[in-house]
Amino acid sequence: MTTGICTGRVAVVTGAGRGLGRAHALALAAEGAKVVVNDLGVGLDGTGGAPGPARQVVDEIRARGGEAVGHGGDVATPEGAASLIATALQTFGRLDTLVNNAGFLRDRMLVNLDEDDWDAVMRVHLKGHFLPLKHACAHWRAEAEAGRTPEARVINTSSGAGLLGSVGQGNYAAAKAGIVALTLVAAAETSRYGVQVNAIAPAARTRMTEQTFADAMAAPEGGFDAMAPENVSPLVVWLGSAASAGVTGRVFEAEGGRITVMEGWRPGPSADKGARWTPAEAGEATLKLLAEAEVPQPVYGAR
Template identity: 55%
Template sequence: MTAMSDGRTVIITGAGQGLGREHALEFGRQGGRVVVNDVGDAAEEVAAQIRAAGGTAIAFAADVSDWQQAEALVQKAIAEFGTLHALVNNAGINRDRMLVGMSEDEWDLVLKVDLKGHFAPMRHAAAYWRDQSKQGTPVQARIVNTSSGAGLMGSVGQGNYAAAKAGIAALTQVAAVEFARYGITVNAIAPSARTPMTETVFAEQMRAPETGFDAMHPGNVSPLVVWLASAEAGDVTGRVFEIEGGTVSVADGWQHGPRIEKDARWDPAELGAPLRALLNRAPAPAPVYGA
């Protein structure tokens, strides 16, 4: 059986630890040519592990929230392997704090790393694929972004992180439509897994005693990412998948709901009763995490 990523070049950001590390290792096992990105030395350690197992990988240290460094990452992959097939945007941080006590720096840093850190490499990779498409080269490109349940439902004490991850979900939907003409699919995942960012939250959720299955192991998420980045997934785009352990679901985002109408401008004083009736017809919103 041919490996799912055989011959495909993939960039994985934030791949020095946690989810990104597991993604990189799985792409290596699946025959991918992996560009392991992170800041510092961790990326080289992961790339070396892939090579030691017989895979193909290089490391490239870069801050993907920096425009020039993100471009350099994309160009390095192309220069090293001759082409690029997939980008997995995984890099992210959190700075948890209640909104009333959050500093400007805590807000700006999370939005920069998590949201701009998705947009910058995505934009440079998409520009390369657009040029390939315009030159008549067939493109089967894939982008997999990393949102979060916090971005889909909200999370108390994580207003900056939730805003960034919600932005990633919306960015995914827009990019899926804009990039479709060039042969690029764009999807996102919202994973639940034990990583350096969540190890305290999921510390008690370990292996199931009856099976030994560790539902919170970050490696459980990687098969979905590998499939979404494969040539086989060319008909799937603009979707957000939630995944925890062996459970995968498709998140259903904002939809147009019930409405009230009149053929004139509303007066504020007359809106109360019809709005309350409207809210009674609408489904209740999903609870915010931690509420």
């Protein structure tokens, strides 16, 4: 059942040709948003590229009576990110919501991880969030300074790997952790311009997860498919709408029918000598503090 919660809004979704991005684009359009569908059409490891996936999603939205336009630029480049925002403004005359979702995997254990694989994953995830965010917020700042303060929304895509770590995914986990920090900074810096910035850590069946979680993520023969990417999209739609007023700088885990507000680093047990510690004193105090502290959540894939 749709409610039209995004009627009149214009949304940009990166990596929207497949998986979670496709589900978000379709859900936003179903709720009345006009959508810019960005996708390079690359393979799981980021190689190759074709316009087909983005075009197919645009066609799906239009077939359902919605409005959409495709964008095939690389959002991890200044030119691609700028043209993404320009496409929304030139096609639909405004921009209200940015969903940063694009990414790919190059998983290796740390000692086998090549520098190129590190750089490529950091580039698409972290830089691919930063540049669209930068250009969108520059537009919204200009609008606010012109007396047209927007109800702007940004939804970034982190991961449980970025919150807890994940064995074999040092590059991906580091990038996704960086996205959380970027979200917090952006939320603090842009609130004066009418911008709200949040992040999600989704768990769903996509090309990026189907091999890692093949058994757990098999689609059921009947009943509720808890791992369908469409389960994550309602939260994204709400966060991307004006109805989420006042919600910013937050991280949400979304999986199946569950939504969790994730609570990050905050001070735990502490000791203050009031003077410089010796190494032995520092060690003794630290062991006492650790005994009082909560046990960390395990890293995904750790034994």
